[in-house]
Amino acid sequence: MKNITIIALLLLSFLIISANFSDPQDSSKFVLVLDAGHGGLDPGCIGVFSKEKEVVLDVSLRLKKLIERMHPDVEVVLTRGTDDFIPLHERADISNEKNADLFISIHCNASVKKHIKGSETYVLGKNGDEENLLVAMRENSVILNEEGYQEKYDGFDPTSPIGQILLSNYQHSFKEQSLKCAGLVETMFQDVDNWKSRGVKQAGFLVLVQTNMPSILIEIGFLSNKEEEKYLNSELGKERVVTNIYRAFRDYKESVGK
Numbered sequence: 001m002k003n004i005t006i007i008a009l010l011l012l013s014f015l016i017i018s019a020n021f022s023d024p025q026d027s028s029k030f031v032l033v034l035d036a037g038h039g040g041l042d043p044g045c046i047g048v049f050s051k052e053k054e055v056v057l058d059v060s061l062r063l064k065k066l067i068e069r070m071h072p073d074v075e076v077v078l079t080r081g082t083d084d085f086i087p088l089h090e091r092a093d094i095s096n097e098k099n100a101d102l103f104i105s106i107h108c109n110a111s112v113k114k115h116i117k118g119s120e121t122y123v124l125g126k127n128g129d130e131e132n133l134l135v136a137m138r139e140n141s142v143i144l145n146e147e148g149y150q151e152k153y154d155g156f157d158p159t160s161p162i163g164q165i166l167l168s169n170y171q172h173s174f175k176e177q178s179l180k181c182a183g184l185v186e187t188m189f190q191d192v193d194n195w196k197s198r199g200v201k202q203a204g205f206l207v208l209v210q211t212n213m214p215s216i217l218i219e220i221g222f223l224s225n226k227e228e229e230k231y232l233n234s235e236l237g238k239e240r241v242v243t244n245i246y247r248a249f250r251d252y253k254e255s256v257g258k
Helices: 002-020 052-070 088-097 130-144 159-169 173-188 226-232 235-256
Strands: 030-036 076-079 101-109 119-124 198-204 214-224
Touching: 030 052, 030 119, 052 076, 052 101, 052 119, 052 214, 052 235, 088 101, 101 235, 119 130, 119 173, 130 159, 130 198, 159 198, 173 198, 173 214, 173 235, 214 226, 214 235, 226 235
Parallel strands: 030 076, 030 101, 101 214, 119 198
Antiparallel strands: 119 214
């Protein structure tokens, strides 16, 4: 019995020592989740020759590579790294399970008004106008591709304007930090030659409601605008978009001191 007690104490001591000497970088790393919108059976917005799901995946992969090269202390997690359809709640789950410090969802925009162009960055909040409402409805409608979406999202109807308005009234605990990050993104886009920033906006996005950290959704440009679609699909355009988001991330990370 005495020998068993000694062995048990030695084992307990080993476990305590192991816990104390676990890799400290794991807890100190800044965790960023990059969410390339849409994917798989959901193409997102469709331009003359390109699809949103393809453009934003390319941008996300480039951004991940740049951030990892410039910031070895950052862990970058992709919600999708291939052309797959990932339900909105699973994108949020990935972020929450990783205990992420920041969530960035990347999208392309579209409008029936073909002349409209420029970037806009959203945080969760009350819809400011009809355009914001329509953007949120379009992005939230992807849940229609999910089997049993009504149960997964507590009966939420993505086709209902009233439902969108109620969703936008949800108060996010990280709104202030989200607004700071969104503002940095649009500042960077505003500094790009011939690029129009449409500013920071608020609307009810399901994917932002379910994240437990500062979260933003970036519409990098309009595929419905022929000039902008061409630019977003060019090497120069993609590199400029990636650089803008990277610089905003860099400044945000520095501002939070992690």
